[in-house]
Amino acid sequence: AFGKHPPRYAHIPLILNPSGSKMSKRDEGSAIESYVNGGFLPDAIFNYLCLLGWTPRSDKEKLDRQVLVSLFDASEIHSANARFDMTKCAWLNAQYLREMAPDALLAAASTFLTSADIDLVTAPHAAAALQSVKEKVSLLAELPGWVHFFFREDFPFEADAVTKLKAKPENKALLQSVADALPSITDWSETGIHAIIEQVATANSVKPGAVMPLLRFARSGQTRGPGVTTIAHLIGKEKTVRRITRACAEVLG
DSSP: OOSOOOOOOOOOOOEEOTTSSBOOTTSTTOOHHHHHHHTOOHHHHHHHHHTTTBOOSSSOSOOOHHHHHHHOOGGGBOSSOEEOOHHHHHHHHHHHHHTOOHHHHHHHHHHHHHHTTOOOTTOTTHHHHHHTTGGGOSSGGGHHHHHGGGSOSOOOOOHHHHHHHTSSTTHHHHHHHHHHHGGGOSSOSHHHHHHHHHHHHHHTTSOHHHHHHHHHHHHHSSSOSSOHHHHHHHHOHHHHHHHHHHHHHHTOO
16 A cells, blocks of 8 residues: 555574573573673674574674675574574684774773773773783773783782792792893893893793793782783883892892
8 A cells, every 4th residue: 555565474483592491581681781880892783682492604703794795595594593602602702702803892892891990091002901911801891901001000910819929938039130230131022021031031941931931920919911021111111120029029028
């Protein structure tokens, strides 16, 4: 009567929860708010939801919206029910995170960083700090826990880091040797920092690998994180020396 074709409807298979039951509003992944609070990227969620009940003719799983739309064929929708997998969803989100440019990642993560009392206004190295750990996280909400020490001097020392710092009595002397040598660096680059660490290791008859973890603990208070030379390069010479001195005084006594 209106000169228009009636809409065509189609049904996708049921989405089941990990246990195989029909997914409900109480199941993980059913609330939009959980994706926002968890730090998922919209494009990653779009990508993942498209793969529930349909398999595109592609050898890739990470596909942008334009490609997904171009590949979609309603006749290829599965007849079997799809099972929601939050682990797979987070994995796909990580693939998107790893391809983000520094400024884009900083903009996307800013809300989470600010909520963790991280001051971005006075942190010119913020984008670089995030880039240094983006291969290690799956969600934006995980970033503050990986980079908070870049932005504060009162970071706590994790119990594991303290245990490893105290594991050998010679650790304090090793750290102090590095602190004494660092001010002489004229080229404050990752290459220059690494060269000094190797010199200190040789002078103390140990391998650089024995010194690197100690420096990570002293500069970040953590047993995980970006490369030791990356941390030092980004926080600068003065803070690097000050943090080693703090670890020697507060942790090693």
